[in-house]
Amino acid sequence: MTTNTLKLVVVGHVDDGKSTLIGRLLYETDSLPDGKLAELKAVSLKRNMPLEWSFVLDAFQAERDQAITIDTSQIMINRPGRQVTIIDAPGHIEFLKNMVSGAASADAAFLLVDASEGVRQQTRRHAYFLNFLGIQQVVVIVNKMDLVQYCEEKFNQVKANIIAHLQEVGITPQAIIPVSAREGDMLSARSTHMQWYQGVTVLDAMDNLVATDRIDSGFLRFPVQDVYKFDERRIIAGRVESGVLRVGDDILISPSNQMAKVNSIETWHAEKQVEARAGESIGITLDKQLFVERGDVVSHLENPPMLTTVFRATLFWLGHDSIVLNKTYKMKLLTREVNVIVQSIEYEIDTESLQKNKVEQLRKNQCGEVILRVQELLPVDEYHSLKHTGRFVLVDAYEIVAGGMISMKGFPNQRTLLEKRPSNLTQVKHYVTYDMRQQRSGHRGGVLWFTGLSGAGKSTLAMALEQMLFLKGYQVYTLDGDNIRSGLNSNLGFTPEDRAENIRRIGEVSALFADAGFVCVTAFISPYQADRNKVRRMLAQGMFHEIYIKADLEHCEERDPKGLYKKARKGEIAEFTGISAPYEAPLNPELIIDTVQLTVEQSVNRILEYVKETFAYSSTAEVVV
Amino acid sequence: MNKLKELEAQSIYILREAYNRVKPLAMLWSLGKDSNVLLWLARKAFFGHVPFTTILLDTGNELDEVYAFRDEYVKKWNLTYINAECPPIEETDPSLPPKTRAAARKTLGLKRVIEQHQFKGILLGIRRDEQAIRSKERVFSPRHESGEWKFRDQPLEFWDQYKTDFVTGTHLRIHPLLAWTELDIWEYIKQENIPVVPLYFARNGMRYRSLGEKDITHPIVSNAATLDEIISELKTTKQPERAGRAMDHEQEDAFEKLRSSGYM
Ligand SMILES: Nc1nc2c(ncn2[C@@H]2O[C@H](COP(=O)(O)OP(=O)(O)OP(=O)(O)O)[C@@H](O)[C@H]2O)c(=O)[nH]1
Ligand SMILES: [Mg+2]
Numbered sequence: 017m018t019t020n021t022l023k024l025v026v027v028g029h030v031d032d033g034k035s036t037l038i039g040r041l042l043y044e045t046d047s048l049p050d051g052k053l054a055e056l057k058a059v060s061l062k063r064n065m066p067l068e069w070s071f072v073l074d075a076f077q078a079e080r081d082q083a084i085t086i087d088t089s090q091i092m093i094n095r096p097g098r099q100v101t102i103i104d105a106p107g108h109i110e111f112l113k114n115m116v117s118g119a120a121s122a123d124a125a126f127l128l129v130d131a132s133e134g135v136r137q138q139t140r141r142h143a144y145f146l147n148f149l150g151i152q153q154v155v156v157i158v159n160k161m162d163l164v165q166y167c168e169e170k171f172n173q174v175k176a177n178i179i180a181h182l183q184e185v186g187i188t189p190q191a192i193i194p195v196s197a198r199e200g201d202m203l204s205a206r207s208t209h210m211q212w213y214q215g216v217t218v219l220d221a222m223d224n225l226v227a228t229d230r231i232d233s234g235f236l237r238f239p240v241q242d243v244y245k246f247d248e249r250r251i252i253a254g255r256v257e258s259g260v261l262r263v264g265d266d267i268l269i270s271p272s273n274q275m276a277k278v279n280s281i282e283t284w285h286a287e288k289q290v291e292a293r294a295g296e297s298i299g300i301t302l303d304k305q306l307f308v309e310r311g312d313v314v315s316h317l318e319n320p321p322m323l324t325t326v327f328r329a330t331l332f333w334l335g336h337d338s339i340v341l342n343k344t345y346k347m348k349l350l351t352r353e354v355n356v357i358v359q360s361i362e363y364e365i366d367t368e369s370l371q372k373n374k375v376e377q378l379r380k381n382q383c384g385e386v387i388l389r390v391q392e393l394l395p396v397d398e399y400h401s402l403k404h405t406g407r408f409v410l411v412d413a414y415e416i417v418a419g420g421m422i423s424m425k426g427f428p429n430q431r432t433l434l435e436k437r438p439s440n441l442t443q444v445k446h447y448v449t450y451d452m453r454q455q456r457s458g459h460r461g462g463v464l465w466f467t468g469l470s471g472a473g474k475s476t477l478a479m480a481l482e483q484m485l486f487l488k489g490y491q492v493y494t495l496d497g498d499n500i501r502s503g504l505n506s507n508l509g510f511t512p513e514d515r516a517e518n519i520r521r522i523g524e525v526s527a528l529f530a531d532a533g534f535v536c537v538t539a540f541i542s543p544y545q546a547d548r549n550k551v552r553r554m555l556a557q558g559m560f561h562e563i564y565i566k567a568d569l570e571h572c573e574e575r576d577p578k579g580l581y582k583k584a585r586k587g588e589i590a591e592f593t594g595i596s597a598p599y600e601a602p603l604n605p606e607l608i609i610d611t612v613q614l615t616v617e618q619s620v621n622r623i624l625e626y627v628k629e630t631f632a633y634s635s636t637a638e639v640v641v
Numbered sequence: 642m643n644k645l646k647e648l649e650a651q652s653i654y655i656l657r658e659a660y661n662r663v664k665p666l667a668m669l670w671s672l673g674k675d676s677n678v679l680l681w682l683a684r685k686a687f688f689g690h691v692p693f694t695t696i697l698l699d700t701g702n703e704l705d706e707v708y709a710f711r712d713e714y715v716k717k718w719n720l721t722y723i724n725a726e727c728p729p730i731e732e733t734d735p736s737l738p739p740k741t742r743a744a745a746r747k748t749l750g751l752k753r754v755i756e757q758h759q760f761k762g763i764l765l766g767i768r769r770d771e772q773a774i775r776s777k778e779r780v781f782s783p784r785h786e787s788g789e790w791k792f793r794d795q796p797l798e799f800w801d802q803y804k805t806d807f808v809t810g811t812h813l814r815i816h817p818l819l820a821w822t823e824l825d826i827w828e829y830i831k832q833e834n835i836p837v838v839p840l841y842f843a844r845n846g847m848r849y850r851s852l853g854e855k856d857i858t859h860p861i862v863s864n865a866a867t868l869d870e871i872i873s874e875l876k877t878t879k880q881p882e883r884a885g886r887a888m889d890h891e892q893e894d895a896f897e898k899l900r901s902s903g904y905m
Contacts, residue, residue, distance in 0.1 A: 076777070087795055114795065117795075121799065241657050297653035297654050350801075
């Protein structure tokens with residue numbers, strides 16, 4: 017059983033004979049179980065019909081009574097060397113969403129056309145959807161040739177029409193076969209009625225189709241599905257959507273931008289694995305404890321997903337209600353769920369004429385392009401480069417209402433913006449220079465960035481230092497955690513992204529104070545080295561002073577001035593630094609203040625000395641007053 | 642990827658989605674081959690653990706070997722287990738034919754246990770190839786207040802995005818094995834060495850292909866006494882799997898009626 021099963025969907029306009037074709041193919045390939053034929057005869061007779069092959073698939077009473085397929089179903093055909101899953105899709109426009117449910121997973125399609133009716137509305141629409149869903153292998157079957165007396169000319173007419181339309185859609189059919197599904201012409205055996213046709217039969221065409229596999233060769237994308245702690249292991253579970261993941265790989269987690277190494281690949285009742293390929297459902301452990309949650313995307317350091325808050329999407333809209341401009345929908349992108357706002361509706365694509373029309377809304381069963389906006393940075397890929405991570409669905413109320421493919425055309429990858437400043441801003445020059453400010457205050461500006469665990473003494477020292485500096489005539493101001501969080505950053509929480517944004521804003525504010533000539537003291541846990549480094553880069557050379565307020569966890573927990581450690585231990589506070597979230601001590605701080613060894617007074621004095629030395633006024637230019 | 646590996650990976654993905662999105666979650670463990678495979682896949686998905694409740698809908702009329710198997714493996718696999726007793730046949734819909742009514746006892750038993758424990762998701766080992774009505778199912782299939790299946794308006798399901806948002810008062814049936822065939826199940830049982838009830842193996846020229854209640858399930862004529870023999874039998878047989886299930890054959894729409902009112 018090494019060969020892949022092929023998934024083949026049968027589509028086309030209502031009543032063109034899709035279900036009949038499948039039923040008859042099952043019969044011709046001897047795939048019907050014993051007794052099925054007798055049962056079909058009986059239920060057909062009951063309805064005063066000749067043998068109805070479609071009843072093999074149309075199993076609901078409502079389907080049989082109205083001779084129409086309502087919902088999609090799947091059935092297996094055995095072919096030499098492999099199994100083929102045939103997916104029956106309804107042709108009625110009313111059930112387009114069921115057609116999509118069936119067709120979306122297919123590798124290939126049979127597109128049926130009724131020889132006596134020719135190309136009709138759903139023929140064209142379905143062809144468009146096939147291309148939309150990325151199904152490139154298409155075989156056209158011109159059915160009901162018996163109704164046109166197996167006429168070659170008629171066939172050629174239909175053939176020319178369908179080829180023309182498919183070409184516009186972007187599909188090149190692998191074959192176009194004249195068939196009578198009901199009579200069994202050209203399904204497995206060549207038809208005596210159509211000697212003029214030299215091409216393949218339906219079964220030949222089926223055997224020529226190939227199953228498409230996931231791509232190992234693409235960039236690694238491992239969206240986190242869940243994080244398990246069933247035992248002592250903390251396992252990050254998910255499926256590799258593309259690429260290959262190996263033990264020892266350096267990985268990047270988006271959008272939080274954390275890095276780690278893959279420690280192990282975890283499985284149960286299977287051989288130990290050192291690599292996992294696209295399509296495999298696995299678990300991994302990392303070399304360090306990071307905050308990772310469902311929806312995060314694991315990639316390699318090179319070629320990570322793009323980050324953005326806005327993107328373009330080609331949508332097919334299947335919801336009852338039309339899409340509404342400025343409305344918020346829930347978007348599901350692999351395992352990530354976020355709210356999106358419809359920022360604009362660019363145009364509608366007429367699936368028949370393929371024309372783009374300017375519209376106010378997309379109605380049920382329409383396709384079009386929209387621009388969607390999200391509130392937080394979202395890791396995305398473009399559909400044309402990575403299919404599985406470049407597509408999404410939208411949910412309205414409780415229902416999935418649309419599918420979409422992402423394009424970033426016209427929008428920048430905000431991952432690079434994270435590092436760089438926008439270049440289209442021209443900075444306005446101050447007439448009062450930094451040097452003039454220094455001269456007036458008599459000292460340099462800069463930031464004393466305190467970092468350390470909760471309870472290490474950051475705030476106590478910061479406030480005491482502020483008072484001492486003020487008394488000595490310094491321009492000084494302290495930014496403290498709780499104060500900032502209740503104002504400037506009141507919209508931020510404690511996820512790694514929010515923590516990063518919290519620090520970014522504080523960094524920018526402290527940079528303004530420093531530029532204004534102040535000694536700016538900041539007192540934030542700021543647990544990540546990467547974030548502190550970012551702030552260092554925001555400031556001019558020599559203006560950032562990283563000061564490690566050092567006290568070990570044991571002491572901090574003993575002090576516990578706000579009772580937070582107790583709560584964290586009880587699990588009442590999630591992601592508490594030192595307990596359930598990591599703290600990265602500074603690698604190269606300008607100053608270390610050990611508050612376990614020193615008294616408050618001693619500590620403040622150390623810092624005062626440091627300030628006296630490093631903040632002394634020095635003229636860098638001629639000052640003109 | 643080979644077929645079994647692909648099926649396994651997809652089912653694990655579905656189980657993990659269910660466990661993350663739908664709480665509280667339970668699994669119907671009929672103790673047949675499919676639900677044993679499902680349980681095995683759960684242990685693969687959750688690294689040896691089964692983090693949800695397992696339920697047997699017990700008519701009191703299951704085969705003796707089934708009860709014996711249950712008693713052994715509840716302990717061995719450390720399962721959280723509910724024995725859900727099914728109401729008597731008198732409480733079922735009298736308009737159904739008799740064998741179908743016997744089967745409908747399970748529908749009532751299921752409804753009751755869902756109500757009692759407020760389960761929001763029920764995992765089930767049904768497959769598309771068993772029965773034409775089941776072939777129309779979704780992987781995440783909503784059931785309405787009364788347990789009823791609105792098969793005329795099923796949710797969109799594509800690109801591995803499932804319906805995980807639902808109104809209170811309703812629940813989801815989740816079908817991780819929908820894409821498997823009977824042959825896949827046996828090949829996987831062999832590959833993984835999964836224990837099954839011994840009734841599947843032929844004794845005196847008879848074996849069970851599908852397990853149900855004593856009075857409405859019958860063994861088939863077969864000499865397949867080992868896994869390999871079962872597998873090669875299935876590769877050639879043209880007998881439908883549920884031939885031994887009486888309730889499927891009483892009326893054209895018997896199974897549709899059963900399922901639309903909440904049967905598995
Ligand atoms: N004369 C003739 N009739 C056919 C042929 N194939 C199908 N039919 C008839 O066309 C009708 C519709 O067939 P279905 O197979 O139900 O059509 P369908 O495409 O599955 O329809 P939907 O699923 O509802 O979209 C039935 O009455 C069939 O018997 C054919 O080759 N010749
Ligand atoms: Mg049909």
